[in-house]
Amino acid sequence: MSCKGCSQSVFVSNEYIQKQVEEQLELETNIVDDKVYEKRLTQCKECPSLLYDTTCAHCGCFVLFRAKLAYKTCPYPAGAKW
Amino acid sequence: MKKNQVIINADIEKGTINKNIYGHFAEHLGRGIYEGLWVGEESPIPNTNGIRNDVLEALKKLDIPVLRWPGGCFADEYHWKDGIGPRENRKRMVNTHWGGVVENNHFGTHEFFMLCEMLGAEPYISGNVGSGSVQEMSEWVEYMTFDGESPMANWRKENGKEKPWKLKYFGVGNENWGCGGNMTPEYYADLYRRYQTYVRNYGDNKIYRIAGGPNVDDYNWTEVLMKKAANLMDGLSVHYYVHPGGFENKGQAVDFSEAEWDVTMQKTMYMDELITRHGTIMDKYDPDKRIGMIVDEWGAWYDVEPGTNPGFLYQQNTIRDAVVAGAHFNIFHQHNDRVQMANIAQMVNVIQAMILTESDKMILTPTYHVFEMFKVHQDAQRVSLHLNIDTVKENGYSYPQVTASASKAKDGTLNISLCNLDKAVSTTLDIDLRGLEFSNVTGRILTSGEMNAKNTFENPDHVKPQAFKGFAREGSSLKVELPSKSVVVLTVR
Numbered sequence: 001m002s003c004k005g006c007s008q009s010v011f012v013s014n015e016y017i018q019k020q021v022e023e024q025l026e027l028e029t030n031i032v033d034d035k036v037y038e039k040r041l042t043q044c045k046e047c048p049s050l051l052y053d054t055t056c057a058h059c060g061c062f063v064l065f066r067a068k069l070a071y072k073t074c075p076y077p078a079g080a081k082w
Numbered sequence: 083m084k085k086n087q088v089i090i091n092a093d094i095e096k097g098t099i100n101k102n103i104y105g106h107f108a109e110h111l112g113r114g115i116y117e118g119l120w121v122g123e124e125s126p127i128p129n130t131n132g133i134r135n136d137v138l139e140a141l142k143k144l145d146i147p148v149l150r151w152p153g154g155c156f157a158d159e160y161h162w163k164d165g166i167g168p169r170e171n172r173k174r175m176v177n178t179h180w181g182g183v184v185e186n187n188h189f190g191t192h193e194f195f196m197l198c199e200m201l202g203a204e205p206y207i208s209g210n211v212g213s214g215s216v217q218e219m220s221e222w223v224e225y226m227t228f229d230g231e232s233p234m235a236n237w238r239k240e241n242g243k244e245k246p247w248k249l250k251y252f253g254v255g256n257e258n259w260g261c262g263g264n265m266t267p268e269y270y271a272d273l274y275r276r277y278q279t280y281v282r283n284y285g286d287n288k289i290y291r292i293a294g295g296p297n298v299d300d301y302n303w304t305e306v307l308m309k310k311a312a313n314l315m316d317g318l319s320v321h322y323y324v325h326p327g328g329f330e331n332k333g334q335a336v337d338f339s340e341a342e343w344d345v346t347m348q349k350t351m352y353m354d355e356l357i358t359r360h361g362t363i364m365d366k367y368d369p370d371k372r373i374g375m376i377v378d379e380w381g382a383w384y385d386v387e388p389g390t391n392p393g394f395l396y397q398q399n400t401i402r403d404a405v406v407a408g409a410h411f412n413i414f415h416q417h418n419d420r421v422q423m424a425n426i427a428q429m430v431n432v433i434q435a436m437i438l439t440e441s442d443k444m445i446l447t448p449t450y451h452v453f454e455m456f457k458v459h460q461d462a463q464r465v466s467l468h469l470n471i472d473t474v475k476e477n478g479y480s481y482p483q484v485t486a487s488a489s490k491a492k493d494g495t496l497n498i499s500l501c502n503l504d505k506a507v508s509t510t511l512d513i514d515l516r517g518l519e520f521s522n523v524t525g526r527i528l529t530s531g532e533m534n535a536k537n538t539f540e541n542p543d544h545v546k547p548q549a550f551k552g553f554a555r556e557g558s559s560l561k562v563e564l565p566s567k568s569v570v571v572l573t574v575r
Contacts, residue, residue, distance in 0.1 A: 010393030011281035026386045055391040058441045060113055060431070075441035078126045 011052055021065045030070045040067035040074075040082045049076060087512045090488050092496050094466035099489055101147040101373075102423035103414045103458035104453060105206070106436070107379060109428060109503030110185060112394030118430030118439050119197065119227030120189040127442045132188075133197055136444045141201055142452070144436070145457050148251060150206040150378055151194050155261035156253060157253070158212030162222045165190020166241055184384055191226065194238075195247050206378075206425070211255030211270075211277055211294070212263040220280035221251065225262055229288040240504045242525040250301060251290050252279050253378070257301060257321065258294040265304035270294060274311050275416045292376050295319035296360065304360050308367040315371075317422065319449040321379040322356055323433075324349045324406060335397040336534050341477035343505045343533055346382065348479040349396035350406050350503075353371065353380070354413045361420045363406045374422025377414070381427045381434030382406045399447035399537075401530040401545055401567050403434055407452040408485075408569040410503040411459070413485035415499075418464050426453075436540075445542040448535075451528050455547055456573045458497040462489035465496070474504050483509055484564065496520070496574040502564045511562040515574065522575045523560065529568035 025031065032040070044050055044063040051062040052059050057064065058075040066072050067082070108114055121127045121134045128135045152160045164173040165187040172187040198205045207226075209219045224234035227246045235246065245293065253323050254277050256262045258270040259504050265273070278291050293315040294301035307318060321395045325344045326349065327333035333342050364373060407426070426449070432439045436450040473482045483501055488498045496518060502509060527550035535545050550570055552563040565568060 010391050012392065020389060052391075055394075057113075058117060060387075060390045060394040060396045062389055062391065075443075077121070077441045 010055065012054065017054060017062050017064055020062065021068065024065060026066060028069060031068045032070045037067055043074070043081045047076065047081060084483050085512070086472055087516050088484075088486050088498075088511060088513045089470075090496075090498065090513060090518075091466035091516050091518065092488070092490060095490065096464040096466060097418050099415050099418045099459050099462055099464050100422045101145075103411070103418075103421060104144070104146065104457060104460055105148035105150065105423050105424040105425040106146050106429045107150040107377075107427050108155045108205070109432065110152050110189070110428070112391075112396055112432050113439065114428050114430055114432040115189050118432075118437070120193065122188060130200070132193065132227070133200060136442075137198055137439065140177040140437055140444065140446060140450070141429070144453050145240060145460060146201050146203040147460065148204040148206050148423060148425070149201065150208060150251075150253070150430070153208055153256055153571060154379070155257065156260040156288075157208035157256045158210050158258075160210055161214065161218065162191055162210075162225070163218075166192060166225075166237075191222075192241065192243060195226075205247070206251035206253065206423075207249060207282070208253040208256050209277070211258060212261070215574040216277055216280050219254075219277055223249070223289070224284065225279050226570070227289075228284045241470070244252070246284070246287070247286075248287055249289065251292060252281055253292040253294070253319065254281065255294040256319075257297070258412075259297045259300065262294060267303040268310070271307050271310035274307070275314055275366065275487070277514055278314055290316040292317035292319055292378070295321070298322050299356060299359070301359060301363060304363045307365055312367045312373060317374040317376040319376045319378045320356065320360055322353055322377070323379070323381060323383040323427070325383055332384045335387065335403075336400060336536060338506060338534060340533070341479070344479040344481070346402060346406065346473070346478045347409070347474070347481040347503045350409050351413075351481050351485075353377075353410055354416075355438045357413065357417045357421060361417065364420065371419055375417075375420045377421060377424035379427045380410060380424055383427075383433050396432060396438075397435075399434060399438070399449050400533070401448050401528070401535045402533060403543070404452045404528050405501055405503055405567055406450035407434070408456065408499065409503060411452070411456050412487040412499060412501060415459060415464055415489065437521070440539055443539045445537045445539055446546075447537060448545045451545070451547050452569055455526055455528065455569065456499055458490045458491060458495075458573070459487070459499065459570065462491045462497065464489050472509070474507075483507070483569055484511060494575075498572040498574065500562070500564060500568075500570040500572070502566055502568045505567050506566050508563065508565045511564050513560040513562060515558050515560060518574065520574045523553065523572060525553060525554065525570055525572045527552070527565070527568055527570045529565050533567055
């Protein structure tokens with residue numbers, strides 16, 4: 001058995017994330033429209049809490065995924081940005 | 083409805099259940115330390131000296147006896163000198179084990195000891211054998227525990243800590259068969275002998291030295307370590323995780339099948355075999371059981387939550403995990419003569435966590451509630467217990483329907499912990515209570531109608547303990563109606 005340190009990386013390809021998002025969004029019904037999605041992502045991209053250009057430091061989510069969900073808010077501790 | 087039997091001889095004591103079996107593990111990975119415990123003094127999240135208050139208050143209720151830090155795999159590339167002194171000057175480093183995360187070292191030795199003091203927990207430091215030097219390890223111990231004039235003690239004083247800390251538990255490396263150096267047991271045994279030599283006892287601070295142990299069922303590792311270094315160790319670590327689908331595709335934490343429930347329970351019970359067989363080897367070299375078996379990483383480990391970064395090891399936690407935790411504790415209790423510590427992996431936001439956070443929100447997991455319910459066993463006297471229990475055979479897997487253990491607290495109170503591992507079938511349990519006069523029985527239960535019930539930020543109290551009334555006294559016996567997928571603690575006075 002491998003040890004946990006050898007198993008996963010925090011750096012993942014855009015293809016991986018896109019596939020994850022597409023698969024998961026097939027199960028989601030409560031999603032935002034493209035305009036809201038793009039606006040949210042713009043704010044994420046400017047946020048100091050965005051890690052590796054993919055991941056929110058406060059929830060561990062890929063922002064490409066979380067920003068699609070209508071029932072989620074931005075978890076920035078000093079105040080939600082969306 | 084099946085029927086099972088438990089016989090408890092409350093007047094036959096089998097030794098102390100070391101409270102350290104209820105230990106925890108916090109590693110620098112994902113949001114375990116940063117975000118989960120440490121938010122920094124400037125954070126808008128309410129905190130005490132940088133430790134978030136909500137998590138701290140919840141953890142205090144668990145009476146955590148010991149906390150292992152900074153890893154895990156992280157320990158063998160952690161250089162402690164990077165994590166002391168003014169935070170703004172601390173070195174930013176790359177945590178290569180966890181994919182190149184930038185580590186700002188804001189949570190270091192001083193912050194760790196502060197957290198332990200806040201929790202009332204004994205610190206357990208994992209030292210760096212894999213990429214560190216003997217000198218570095220030796221100086222860390224000097225920094226932490228030397229009282230008087232010395233280079234490291236003086237440095238500690240300059241950093242604001244005049245008196246040394248008390249440090250009892252020190253691990254000489256971690257998973258040295260893997261992320262801690264990819265060593266053979268022979269090579270690590272030699273290194274262990276060398277490194278531990280310089281883990282000094284300063285003043286009256288006596289260190290309990292823990293050697294890096296085997297990977298799951300690598301019995302040869304235990305044999306070699308015990309043969310070559312038993313006289314130089316106080317504890318030997320054992321790590322074992324429950325992966326329903328195996329290491330590569332572990333399975334989902336929430337959307338799992340009935341067959342995955344069954345394999346999870348079967349793999350949980352494997353812990354008993356591991357302790358027995360590693361213990362048998364230890365008995366050969368240490369028949370008096372001086373050396374403790376330290377299960378310093380355990381828990382159910384699944385694929386990460388969909389949509390989250392896989393390197394963060396963030397998973398949800400259901401009633402299945404509560405049963406897994408309860409069953410592990412019953413196993414640890416039954417091996418209280420050898421198992422002297424166990425540390426759940428991990429404390430917050432990582433693998434089988436007590437607590438999940440999202441920004442300023444926090445939820446307690448079903449596993450948290452088991453730790454809280456079972457804390458009555460800490461440092462209590464295990465009493466004799468015999469089980470006559472049905473075996474669940476489903477989907478090609480098998481496991482006992484019920485596991486149990488019992489202990490007597492200092493005030494004479496008897497606590498009986500029961501787990502029904504069956505996902506669907508309740509049972510009537512006859513508990514024959516011998517050797518005890520009693521007048522009062524109370525109980526608490528953690529259960530759910532759904533096998534994947536969980537707490538969420540939207541519904542944080544979906545799974546929580548309730549008062550348990552499902553029992554009746556018949557003379558010296560108790561007849562207990564134990565629902566499927568449940569964890570119960572009965573208190574008998």
